[in-house]
Amino acid sequence: MSRRALISGLMPFAGLACLVAWPLVFNSPYDLRVFTLVGIYSILVLGYQFIFGHAGALALTQGAFFGIAAYVTGILGAKFGWSFPVTFPLSIVAPVLVAVVVAIPVLRLESHYFALATLGIAQVALLIAIKWESVTGGANGLAGVPGIGAFGLVLPRGYPTLAFVWGIAGVCALVAWWLMRSLRGRAFQLMRTSELAAMSIGLDTARLRFLAFLLSAAFAGIAGALHAHTLRVVSPEVLEFHVMVTCLTMAVIGGRTRVVGAFLGAFLLVQLPEWFRFLEHYYLIAYGGALLAMIIVAPDGLVGLLDRIGARLGLRPRHTLPAPVPLPSAAPEDVTAEVPLLSVNGLTKRFGGVAALEDVSFQVDRGEIVGLIGPNGSGKTTLVNIVTGLTPADAGEVRLMGQDITHDPAFRIVQRGVARTFQLIELVDDMTCLENVAVARLTKLGAGFGRSRSPTEVDAPFGLAKRQAAHLLERLGMLEAAFEPAGNLAQGLRRRLEIARALALEPRLLLLDEPAAGLNEIEQQDLAIRLKGLRTSGLALVVIEHNVPFLMAIADRLVCLNAGRVIAVGKPSDVRADPNVVAAYFGAQPADGLP
Amino acid sequence: MRYSWLTGLAALLMLSPVHAQQSAPAHVGIPVLVPITGFLSLEGTSQRNGAVLAIRNAPPNLRVQYDVVDTSVSPEGAVNALERALDRGSVSAVVASMLGTQMLAMLPIALERKVPLITVSGTAQITEMGNPYVFRFFPGDDVTKVAHVRYAVEELGLRRLALVYQTTAYGQSGRRHIVENLAKHGLSPVFEEALEVQVRDMLPVLSKAMAANPDGILIHLHSGPTALFIRQAAAMGVGIPIIAGSAMHQPPTAALLEPEELRGVCAEANASPVSGGTPEMERFLQQYREMFSVEPDGFALGQYDGTMMVLEAVSKGARTAAEVARALADMRYEGIAMTYKSDGRGNMAHSAVIMCFDGRTRVPKVVKRYDNITGALTP
Numbered sequence: 008m009s010r011r012a013l014i015s016g017l018m019p020f021a022g023l024a025c026l027v028a029w030p031l032v033f034n035s036p037y038d039l040r041v042f043t044l045v046g047i048y049s050i051l052v053l054g055y056q057f058i059f060g061h062a063g064a065l066a067l068t069q070g071a072f073f074g075i076a077a078y079v080t081g082i083l084g085a086k087f088g089w090s091f092p093v094t095f096p097l098s099i100v101a102p103v104l105v106a107v108v109v110a111i112p113v114l115r116l117e118s119h120y121f122a123l124a125t126l127g128i129a130q131v132a133l134l135i136a137i138k139w140e141s142v143t144g145g146a147n148g149l150a151g152v153p154g155i156g157a158f159g160l161v162l163p164r165g166y167p168t169l170a171f172v173w174g175i176a177g178v179c180a181l182v183a184w185w186l187m188r189s190l191r192g193r194a195f196q197l198m199r200t201s202e203l204a205a206m207s208i209g210l211d212t213a214r215l216r217f218l219a220f221l222l223s224a225a226f227a228g229i230a231g232a233l234h235a236h237t238l239r240v241v242s243p244e245v246l247e248f249h250v251m252v253t254c255l256t257m258a259v260i261g262g263r264t265r266v267v268g269a270f271l272g273a274f275l276l277v278q279l280p281e282w283f284r285f286l287e288h289y290y291l292i293a294y295g296g297a298l299l300a301m302i303i304v305a306p307d308g309l310v311g312l313l314d315r316i317g318a319r320l321g322l323r324p325r326h327t328l329p330a331p332v333p334l335p336s337a338a339p340e341d342v343t344a345e346v347p348l349l350s351v352n353g354l355t356k357r358f359g360g361v362a363a364l365e366d367v368s369f370q371v372d373r374g375e376i377v378g379l380i381g382p383n384g385s386g387k388t389t390l391v392n393i394v395t396g397l398t399p400a401d402a403g404e405v406r407l408m409g410q411d412i413t414h415d416p417a418f419r420i421v422q423r424g425v426a427r428t429f430q431l432i433e434l435v436d437d438m439t440c441l442e443n444v445a446v447a448r449l450t451k452l453g454a455g456f457g458r459s460r461s462p463t464e465v466d467a468p469f470g471l472a473k474r475q476a477a478h479l480l481e482r483l484g485m486l487e488a489a490f491e492p493a494g495n496l497a498q499g500l501r502r503r504l505e506i507a508r509a510l511a512l513e514p515r516l517l518l519l520d521e522p523a524a525g526l527n528e529i530e531q532q533d534l535a536i537r538l539k540g541l542r543t544s545g546l547a548l549v550v551i552e553h554n555v556p557f558l559m560a561i562a563d564r565l566v567c568l569n570a571g572r573v574i575a576v577g578k579p580s581d582v583r584a585d586p587n588v589v590a591a592y593f594g595a596q597p598a599d600g601l602p
Numbered sequence: 603m604r605y606s607w608l609t610g611l612a613a614l615l616m617l618s619p620v621h622a623q624q625s626a627p628a629h630v631g632i633p634v635l636v637p638i639t640g641f642l643s644l645e646g647t648s649q650r651n652g653a654v655l656a657i658r659n660a661p662p663n664l665r666v667q668y669d670v671v672d673t674s675v676s677p678e679g680a681v682n683a684l685e686r687a688l689d690r691g692s693v694s695a696v697v698a699s700m701l702g703t704q705m706l707a708m709l710p711i712a713l714e715r716k717v718p719l720i721t722v723s724g725t726a727q728i729t730e731m732g733n734p735y736v737f738r739f740f741p742g743d744d745v746t747k748v749a750h751v752r753y754a755v756e757e758l759g760l761r762r763l764a765l766v767y768q769t770t771a772y773g774q775s776g777r778r779h780i781v782e783n784l785a786k787h788g789l790s791p792v793f794e795e796a797l798e799v800q801v802r803d804m805l806p807v808l809s810k811a812m813a814a815n816p817d818g819i820l821i822h823l824h825s826g827p828t829a830l831f832i833r834q835a836a837a838m839g840v841g842i843p844i845i846a847g848s849a850m851h852q853p854p855t856a857a858l859l860e861p862e863e864l865r866g867v868c869a870e871a872n873a874s875p876v877s878g879g880t881p882e883m884e885r886f887l888q889q890y891r892e893m894f895s896v897e898p899d900g901f902a903l904g905q906y907d908g909t910m911m912v913l914e915a916v917s918k919g920a921r922t923a924a925e926v927a928r929a930l931a932d933m934r935y936e937g938i939a940m941t942y943k944s945d946g947r948g949n950m951a952h953s954a955v956i957m958c959f960d961g962r963t964r965v966p967k968v969v970k971r972y973d974n975i976t977g978a979l980t981p
Contacts (some may be wrong), residue, residue, distance in 0.1 A: 037685035044678065137769055146771035148728055150706040163712075234678075239710050242703035244676045281682060284671050291639055 018317075022267065030169055038239075039165050046172040047233045048273035052257045053176075053183045053266065060263030061187060062219035063199030065122040068109065070251030071129035072102035072224045074136070076231025080242030081149040082142060090374075092157045098235075099228035106224035110217050124247075133246040148242025155236045176195055178268075179226060184266045186222075189216070190469040193446040195219065196264070197435050204433035206397065208512060209421030209450040230586020240314070260301050262310030271309040274303070280541070286442050326490040329441075329480035330470065336514055346409040348373050348547050349394070349425075349516055354403035356389055356571075360402070365391040365571040367403070371516065375537065376548045378562035378579065380555065382591055385568040387551045388430060391518045394422040394549075395427050422450055426514035427587045428505040430551075436494025440485065440504050443493050444476035445469065447511035472511075479507040483537060499530035510541070517541070518549045523557045535560045555583065567591065603939045629915050631920065632657060632909065634668055634697040635708075640675035641799060642701055644825055644854055645901050647721060651894045652905030655886075656891070659910070661917040666692070673699045684708050690713050694926050695720050695912045697905065700740070702728060703931035706958040709733045720912055722904040724848070726775055728737040729947040731791045737930050739908030739942060739973075740901065741872050742824030746848060747779035749954035749972040750870045754788045754845050757956075757970060758918040760818035764793040764811040766831065767822040773797075776822035776847055793815050800825060804834040812840060812850040813911035822847040829858035836863040843868065851957060854896035856964040867962025868969070871900040874957045875964050882938045900939070904951065907937030911950075934979075945978035 030042050055069045070263035072155065076098040083089040083097060105128075113124045154161040155171055158245035162168050181530045189239035198205035199214050200572060203558060205212050235241050244250075261272020279297055279457035349371040356364040364386045371377050379387050394405050396417035404413045412420050434443055452468035480486045483503045488496060493504060502522055509517055522538070523531045531554070538548060538561050552558045557580065558565065567575040569591035575582045582588055610793050625695040634653045637646035657666045669789075671687065673680040680699050687693060688711075695718045696710055702725025709728065712719050712735040721728070722740035729738055754760045755859055765780060767773040773796060784790055786797060793814035795807050808831070811819060821831055828849045835844060836859075843866055849855055850869035853876055875898040886906065915929035935942045940953040953973040957966035974980060 035685075035689040037682065037689040040685050041682060140774065145774045146769065147702055147706065148771075150709070150727065150731065212667070238681060238707055239676055239701070240707040242677055242706070244678075244703060249676070256974050280679075283685070284683070284686070285669070287639055288672070290672060351620075552821060 008048050009215060014320075016334045026270075029164070033339070037051055039169050043237055044234075045174050045235065045270075045274050046169070046176040047230050048254070048257060048277055049176050049270045050179045050226055050233070051230035051254050052222040052261065052273050053179050054181065054230065055254050056223075056264060056266075056269055057214070057219040057226070058223040059258055060201060061192065061195035062216045062333065064114075064216055065119075065124040065125075066223065067122055067248075067251050067255075068106070068221065069223060069254050070229050071132045071246060072227035072249055073234070073254070074105065074129075074246030075105060075132055075237040076100045076138060076228035077144060077245045078149075078231075080232040080235035081152045081401060084153045084235070085241075085453065086142075088152070088153075090157050091155050092141070095229075095232050097572050098232035099225050102224040102228040102231070103221055103544075106220050109197040112217050112221050114220060120547050129246065129251060130246065133243055135244050136243045142503045146243055148240060148244075150240050151267065151598055152235050152241060153240045154239065155233075168237065170271045171238070175229060175233065175322040179229065180266045180270070183226075183269075187264070189468075190452065191215075193438065193442050193469075194449050195445050196438060197347070197443075198448060200435045201433040203397065204435075206417040207395065207421065207427050207429070207433070208447040208508065209275075209418045211416070211418045220430075231305050236440055239247055256298065258296065260305075262308030265308075265310045268308050268310040269412045270590075275309070313315045317586075326439075328486070328489055329470070329474040329477050331481050331486070332474040333478050334475055347371065347406075348408060350406040350409075351394065352404050352406070354390065354393060354405065354589075356386075356393060356398065357399050357401055358530075363570045364393070364400075364568075367573050369566045369573060370547055371547050373515070373547055374542045374545050375388035376542055376550060377562050378558035379549055379551045379568065380553070380558065380565055380582075380588075381568035384570075385591075386571040388520060389571075390568070391427060391520055391549070391551060392410055394420075395425055395518065418450075421512060422513035425511070425518070425520070426509035426512045426516070427518040427519055428502070428509055428522060429523070432498075432501050433503050434493040434501060434505060434508075437492055439490045440480060440493055440496070441473055441476050441489040443504060444511050445472035447474055448472035449506045451513065476507070476511060479510050480504075484533070495580070498525040499527070500532065502526065506537075514546065516547045516549065518551075518553045521553065522550060523552055523554045525573075531557050532545045534571045555572075559583070622811050624685075628916060628921070629692065629699065630660070630664050631664045631693040632668045632689055632694060632695055632697060632912065633690075634670045635673050635680065635683040635687060636670070636697065636699050637675050637701055637704070638670070638672045641824070642675055643697075644674075644845060644852065645700055645899075648899050648902040649697065649700055649905045650850070650898075651890065651898070651908045652722075653720075653843065654947070655890055655893060655902075656906045656909035656913065659889070660913045663726070664913060664917055666913070668697075668726075673701070673704055675701055675704070675931075675937070677703050680704035684711055684938035685849070688717060688943055693717055694916055694920075694923055697721070697909060699723065700901065702775075704831065704928050706731075709736060712736065716921075717923040717925070718930055720905070720908040720930075722901045722908070726773055728780075729949050730931060733948070734931065735927050736813045736948040737908065737927075737944065737950050738938075738948055739911075739950050740799045740904040741866070741954050743779040744776050744949075744951055744970075746870045746872075746954045747783050748975050749956055749970070750822075750845060750847070751780060751783035751787065751869070753868065753956045753970055754818055754820060754843070755784075755789065758818060758843055758845075760816065760843065762792045762817045763788060763789065764814055765791040765795075765813065765814035766807055767791070767794075767796055767826065767917065768821065768979070769825055769961045770796050770824070773822055780820055780822065790826070791820075797823065797827060799827065801827065802830060804831045805838070807831075808835055808838055808840065812838075816842060818843045818845065823849060825849040825852055825855045826858075829855050830840055833859055833863055834869055836865075836870045845869065845956075848900060848908060851966065852899040852901075854899075856959070859964070861959070861960055861963055864959035864964065866959070868956055868958040868968070870954055870956055872951055872953070873900045873903050873955060874901065874966055874968050875903045877957060877968050879968065880938070903939045907939055907942060908950070910933040910937065910940060941979055943979055945976055949976070949978070952978050 056064045078102045079098040080094050083094040255270035257276045262268020283293045347370040354367040393400045537601045565579045567588045575585040636649040660666045671683045673683045698719035698721045700723040704721045705728045718735045767777040793811045814969040817855045846869040848871040851871035920926045920929040929945050942950040955968045959966050
């Protein structure tokens, strides 16, 4: 093992040693209390990373979940005298139940509407806490919350409470790490970067976001309960917006998606005001200045900064290429070969007064390559979006192997065997090529730490997915770029990578939106050869392309759209010479048809 | 001449150890943990100033060490500040935040570490928990609201009172005591509404209150909302008496209003330092102005008196924090604002005053004094 690899391998242990050493060195009751709070906030941020970091949704409910759990602990502990073994699970369940109720209307909302709606929920919780005096103690809150304990024994403050809180923080960290190291973790990464791409590989993004929301609520519940036990008081301040802002800042400063980022963010944000307290009135200026400096120096969070430093020192992890494994053979189809693979009948779509598609009909057979051409704005991409479920049709139907898929959600259509690529490439730039492809195996292989055979295996399906991804990369001639981040690739390789990801879905039908765009002639020839090679396994392709010579080389048939209508269908040479097609492109017929 | 000089020197040398032994100053640690940022920064700064001035005026046989630490407005911030202060050396007493939720969070630690908390918090609950280490030097709502209601009913003869209060702990506690005291006079508010601290437009609540045809308005709001309410009431020309809570007695609140807008407005408080009245009060006023270049309010004076009482207890021999707590529980202290004595639960202040503005100046006049309302001062 090289020296750098050794250093890289020892880094986590060094971090752990620092973590253990801190409370041993700084061991006054005050220091131990502050460090206990660091543990509590770490749990809160670990939870927030699920919805904000991994799912990419700016939820402003984490503070409310935290406060709700604190109030449940406070009410049950201070008013009813219930002990920790009862109040703790209930304090976790309560915010999760609230999250379930809230998720139904709120998770459908987009970006800033979602943020506003979640903020509204936090405000409602705060109002209830203030107004429902008989239960919540009103604006004064509830004092006399018991400490952590059971059967008449209460954990003393100081080391015992600290050890307990950090023990739970450790378990939470392990769970978060396990979950996000899995194939599902990569799915979250894809969803965060491009929801379109996530849907295109068959991910039910609404379900993923729901799962993240519930996890964030559960972790906030743990943190809120521990906070109430540590502070022994619950008051409306725990539901106020500053808790949410603190949590958000911790996540941003520490790092949105990495476990260690949650701990770093919590440590810094809890300790920093304490370090500056001696400045009296001016400590907030120093605190704000320090945070601003942090954001400038480490825009990707402290974890990102450490990564950059590690990369400069040559401490990048070394990768071993997994042995390629072919995808399993396709199962026999349960329909007769007479039924076309894809049948589009009378498809119509309007955007306001503009008819994007008007009574479009055509078919695609197994193993066939169909080129879809037409001038800009003719409706090609709209057609592909409707077939893949991203855009609903106004009228008409889409059938796959005879089954109506017109109203199926996008992820279901993918699961039925339809894959696609995009005109503007949708990849996760900071994910390796191997992982970009492997993530598409999620729906076929499943995922989760429950499937692991040992803690170090993390996620058995992920291992297989990577080996299958290696096979696909090899098939598309880019295995050597397996560990390269997708963002570093040239345009031609990015196109191929997107096709590899689509192939990982084991599709029956592959729709490619301008695959040759931006490629030089050699790359186009190479791509043409590879696409023709794909149909040997019975895969059908629909290729949108402006580059007619490229299509002429690979397509069995062409379908030409103009102003949302099919104006020609047939062999490429026939369509190319069709006067309507030529007129659509040039407005008048040139002597030798389309170039 | 030469002999007399030597004799003098010898006498000095002989006396000096004895003198040193008699006058070695006792060390006193009094951390000042108050909210000097956040929505209570105005009141918290008054607390700080009152405590710091008292420490500067400490008896000469005491050497006082103090740090001012901002608790902001979260219970967590207050608890951290308290733990930190207690870890940093010997502490005789702590000047503690006037924010009730912060006090409630600090109380278990004070009990565990046996350190008295000296505060001007008005939250009733802090002295209702049986904690022997809390001492409140500002009359609680059980005192001030008696004066508030009695003045309105007995002195002004009002019967149809509207009540506007804040949704905070301060507001909820004040509202409860006002309603209880009105009931003792056989009255109930003809209109009631709670306002968020963020509410800026008072016209809706004023309009609703006036629609109930009141003959007076009792308000129990924080400083900013109090000024906004009175300004908009003056602009609206409500023409009925407004008797405000203690926030109105604060000079910064009055500074937000024109004297004419204040005409006829009254307020309750523990005292009105800017109004002067006694030589001790005048001296306090002068020192405070010189030291901080601002006008003092009742919170500053309450905290001053409380801190001075602690210093007197130490000066009289209380050395440990527990001894200070015992002394505070037993002593009777003549402060500048009033006479202080514990009622057995840590409530030290039992008097309140009503002050009114005449419309010509922002300095109110004390028009009525209510002493020993709780009866705790009665031997």
